[in-house]
Amino acid sequence: MLQTLLRHTSSRKLLALLLIELATLAVGSVSSTASQRYNPNAVRINKCCERFEVMLDGKCTMAETINATVWVPQFTGRNGEQDVQVEAIRYIIGAPDCGSMQKWPIFHYDKSEDKLILFPDGQLRHLILDPHARDEPEEEWDQLYGASIRTEAPFQYDYQQGQYCLDKALNSNERQPEGMYATVCSPEKAIRWTDSDFMLRKIINPISHGIAMIILLVVAIVYFVLPTLRDLVGNIVTSITVCLIVSQAADLVRIFTEFSNHVSFIIADSFFYISLLGAFFWLNSMGYYIWRTFRARNVFLRVTDGRKYCWYSVYAWGATATMAAIAIFSHFFLDSPGDGSKKNSSIFENQETIGWLGIAVFFTPIAFIIIVNIFFYVTTQRFLNRMSTYGRIHHKLKCNFIMFALIFLIMGTSWLFLILSWLHYDALLYTHIVVNALQAPCILWVCVLRQKHITFLLKKSCCYNEPTQTTDWGDEMTYMNGGDY
Incomplete structure (x- = not known):
């Protein structure tokens, strides 16, 4: 009985000693981990995915599942x-x-224009090199790359800790299967x-x-x-001006990129x-309509206009809807995201724009329309040159023809x-901004002020407060016959 009691007492002491030793080891490991985690000399690196993950095709994926090594x-x-x-x-x-x-x-x-450089203090530099330098030999490329780090390159941006995240990027479809990916905060102070x-x-x-939009609305x-x-x-x-108003409004939405989280670019x-x-x-x-009316033997106006x-x-509207459906179908089902054919001009996350194939479907009919309109203009102008006398109806048709030619020139340009x-x-972008700004005033001058x-x-109607006559041609013929077309 006494021996059994002594054995139980010794086993309890032994168990207590083991528990004390395990607790000491646990505290030591925790303290060592904490000291390592909160080491004041440790460099903080923002990692986009978890430590055991890499970024595959834009998504965080476990490295073991694809036989890849984690980013160091x-x-x-x-x-x-x-x-x-x-x-x-x-790691953050x-x-x-x-x-x-x-x-x-x-x-x-490898040999991309965008370079990501991580400095020992945790600062990230985004360096943009000359796109033509990628065709240079490997030695000259390395010299250019090293010189761009040491000197102040014309296009470089530095990001402090907390303003970026880095990770290893893998792509299963591109020619460059491995690289680096970063998400950075665009500095507001960089834009003045x-x-x-x-x-x-x-x-x-x-x-x-x-x-x-205001000017085109006035014309409409x-x-x-x-x-x-x-x-x-x-x-x-009126239909043309309404379409142009919608296009100007949609383009205005695309300009204000600050609202990218609320507006779908596509x-x-x-x-x-x-x-x-x-x-x-x-x-x-x-x-x-103008070309066909000039070629017709009998010309009647306002008989079946409705x-x-x-x-x-x-x-x-039918042709527009058909081509739009084909373009959107081509964008979603025929424009492969892996072959680089998509436009992808959006710099924002989860934002998709119309790809190049969809834009080609939209703009190819416009190119054919321009060619057909040139044919209408040339043939109608030849017919007008052969005419020796003009009636009242032909005066109005000629005025409409000149208006069509000028609108066609403005929209085509x-x-x-x-x-x-x-x-x-x-320079081309600035020229487009200027030309687009002059489009609406020119249409106002062609459709209203010029006539x-x-x-x-x-x-x-406005100044004299008199009702406008519903006849096609009344006092207005006095001004049209004066040579103002």
Whole structure:
């Protein structure tokens, strides 16, 4: 009995000693881990994914599942030294908290223009090299890369800790399978409102869009309110101006990138391209109507304008809807995201724009419409040159023909500079902004201010407070026969 009691007492002491030793080891390991985690000399590195994850095709994926190695930071010295060693590293997991600033994705791979350089103090530098330098030999490329680190490059941005996150990037479809990915906070202080580029892009351009919408709305109201202008050509002009108003509004939405979290870029792009395509289809209807009327033996005006407008509406809106459906289908089902064919001009996360294939489907019909309208203009001009006498109806048709030619010139020029603005040249983009700002005032001058019979009707309706005559030609012929076409 005594021996059994002694054995139980010794076993209890032994168990107590074991528990004390385990607790000591646990406390020691925790303290050592805590001291390592909160080491004041540890360099904080913001990692986009977890420690055991890498970024595959834009998504955080466990490295073991794809037989990949996790990302290990490599530091570069301020003078270009490679593989600089640091005392300790402390990972901060997750995307940066940018607050009101925008998030900007950056990809770094072999011989890319964008370079991500991590300094030993935890600062990240985004270096943008000359895009033509990628064709140089490997030795010259390395010299250029090292020189850009040591000197102040013309395009470089530094991000402090907390303003970025880095990780290893893998891509299963691209030619560059491995690289680095970073999400950075676009610094608000880097953009000053006094800069000429910022003034043109973010201030003058939106203001010109707003003024253009007001001017085009005035033209649409004039042609909709005055009874003598509500013929087929007048209704077509109203439809063209409404389409241009929608395109200007959609383009205005695309300018204000600060609202990217609330507005889908692909919806704004769709409205912009569809409305622009509809405007050109209505312009084509106007040119066909004038060309066909001049070639007809018997010319009658305002007899079946309502029915004709319905026919042209079926053509214009039907063709626009058909081409828009084909373009959107091509974007979602035929434009592969892996072959680089998508436009992807959006710099924001989870924002998609219309791809190049969809834009080609939208703009190819416009190119054909321009060719057909040139044919309408040339053949109609030849017919006018052979005419020796003009009647009252032909006077109005000639006025409409000149208006069609001028609107066609204005819209064609604006469309051409829109395409040129996609090239990576600031001068072409600035020219497009100026041309787009002049488009609406030119249409106002062509459709309203240039034609004296319209200004006469406006004065008679507004200034003299007299009712406008519903006849097609009355006192207005006095102004048209004076040579103002």
